Amino acid sequence: MINNANFSTLKNNLLVNNGWRCFQIGVFFLPSSALISYIFLLIALFEGSFIRRDLYWRDYWNYPLVLTSLLMLVGCIRSQTGWLAWIGLFNWLPFFWCFWGFQPYLLTTERRRKCASWLVLGSLPVLITGFGQLWLGWKGPWELFDGLIIWFISPGGEPLGRLSGLFDYANITAAWLSGVWPFCFASVIRPFIFGRNRVIPFLLSVAFVLAMILTNSRNAWGAIFIGLPLVVGSASWSWLIPLMVICFIPIVIAVLPVFDAGLQQFARSIVPESIWMRLTDIQFVDTRPFEATRIGQWRIAFNLIFEKPLFGWGAAAFSIIYPLRTGLYHGHSHNLPLEIAISHGILVAILLNLFVFALLIISAYYKIFNKLRTQKNLIIDRAWWTSALILICFHATDIPMFDSRVNILGWLILIGLRCIIFNPDTDKIVFKEN
Template identity: 50%
Template sequence: MKALLLERLDGQRPLQADRLGWRCFQLGVFVLPSSALFAGLLLLVALIQGSRRRSPWWHDRVNVVLALIAGLMVLGAAAASLRVSALPAYPPSLAWLGLFNWLPFFWAFWGFQPYLADSPGRRRAALALVAGTVPVLVTGLGQLWLGWHGPWQMLGGAVIWHLKQGGNPRGRLSGLFDYANITAAWLSLTWPLLLAALLACWRRWRDRAAGSSWRLWVVLALAAAQVGALYLTDSRNAWGAMLLAVPLVAGPASWLWLLPLLLLTLLPVALATLPGIPALLQDPARALVPQSIWGRLNDLNHHSQRKWASLRITQWSVAAGLIAERPWLGWGAAAFSVIYPLRTGRWHGHPHNIAVDLAISHGLPAAVLLVGLVLWLLIRGARQGMLQGPVFDRAWWAAVLVLAMLHASDIPIYDSRINIAGWILLAGLRCWCPSPGPRAGV
């Protein structure tokens, strides 16, 4: 059994990846949603091994940009420490601790690339993420349908799943991530990869490949479970991501018939949700579309009574003032959570937009460079034909886009597991080239 597992792990090893690093990388990606601790240990070994087999990091201009961003962040942390008297409520240690959300992952972006250097390597990583999502689905659906609750501890407390009875917030699927929006982000970023697995299995079944039938049924069951889980997170971002991924993964060849079909499917939702629709049209649409969908999209019984200080637009207006006060090096990591209550009387951990949060914490130059780098990687991949490439490469590009869009109105990347997955996706995006290179292994 052990020999069979190792043989399986050694398969399709990219040319630049050594055997130990390749094994640890795949296992780390697989256990990532279940345990940040064990995934971190495995991926650290992979990162060290991957860094040993690379050309110098400065040969890639993207790494030079990341080094510049890192320097700006360190300067900002030092500045925040020196002006502590101007904001006594802000502990200067936060400015330095906040760097761990970014600087180690700049290294990971470079060191993980040997494992994602070709399409088969990215496909392996994508399937590991899909398989690792199974515990998320099982715990989440069990939480809402079977009343499961925790905390569940394994290996003497090394792994703890904080399952809250009835979901967190109440009635929303959260599973082992313990908060619905974080679960929604994980399910959203893995959804394109699962779609790619489904398409690949369907094509094998259509070609009557051996063993294709049972694989197709397994992946169909996983896809159905993930759609149900995404719906039960009650996250509008996740619902949008679920629809966005479908045409991107299916590829441009399907758009002629798929896009009109999606628009036709969304028409009743739009009629049921949008204001100003005549009752003659809206009432039948609301009878057809579940109230949990159009009510959530219309903010019915959810946020209509929220205080002004809780709304996104208020957070962003306050954040704009903070950026204008200290535009170059920012206020220090997590400063928003300290300053916002002082100015509004309500607490929020972050401003629900990654670009805004980066600008407040580390300054506008760092924010523009980092957000611009991600957008450049996406545009570069699209221009070089990634959306016309193999199905798992299309899904990879879609997963990065989905995760980037989620950060326009939330910041799930501050969960370590989402953060690691996001930088793995970015590393794979950087590795894309129209003509994949050779690979080693069997």
């Protein structure tokens, strides 16, 4: 069992470990080249699993994942979507292994800090291509290394007018940027990406926030307001939260129809039109049918769950059944817990949700908001926890995890939470000697 005496030895061993090098390369290339990233991350996964001599079953955090896997497999046998149900398992089962195999690379605060740095730096192509497509009319595809890297860039964004960069859709880009920007912002408060330099992280943070705004994603806008106070920490809440409330008041007045017309018109003259129109969906008020709204989709989703509650319909069922019942197409239900319940049943949805929220709550209660921890060790883990909360909020009204790069990002964040909880005196994680 690893203890405090050999914990520093493990850190030093990881510094020269081939798996650790591959892990860093994979994280860096994750947003810009899925192929390169997957190759290096797969090598790191095998290496990370190999250096552990303890069994997968020894970690109690794996228990819900094992039970979930069994229920998913049984559900596939009984599914209504045939081979699609089996293909859908690749969104889950490999990452249950990653949750265990990648832990050696995120065990320490220093390793998490390094990983966060590569996520920020690896996001630069997303920012550059995003700004270029909106302001300079860039369009792809662009090929690098004889087609090893291909960037499909839509001129003017996808959808038109919304920043999407290297991703297929603006909402996916919004999820990626929102999940990474807390790390960039944390480096402004306590520098770690460029040594002691705060200027470059500050400029990058501004670029992240601007890009998040230009995605025209309401989730991304909310992520900015959620992330600021959480990354800064409770010591600054006495002045930061009132300041944020003051800035938010004009937006509330511009959006809600309960205020005086003159006052609302004044607020709308202050708030950019694209923001208050997006928040009210006023442009769709006469053209969008009820079935095309989130509430309409969730109503159908609940009906599907109640019809097959135990093992679900199988992966991709919503995209098949929803058009048959409404005449409209949607690829998913825009809510991850509902989507899991539709595809794999209520038991699987409960297990996975309890697993994620247990990581979030336990890490917050015992580690993140523990006043006994020093600010130096806390800032990166606070940013890590903030990223997890933001991605969870995203999946309440959308499912960006169906982009494999965002899915991997989400699991890296969950693995980091597990490692934040890790206690070298009690957790039985055994490593092979190099």
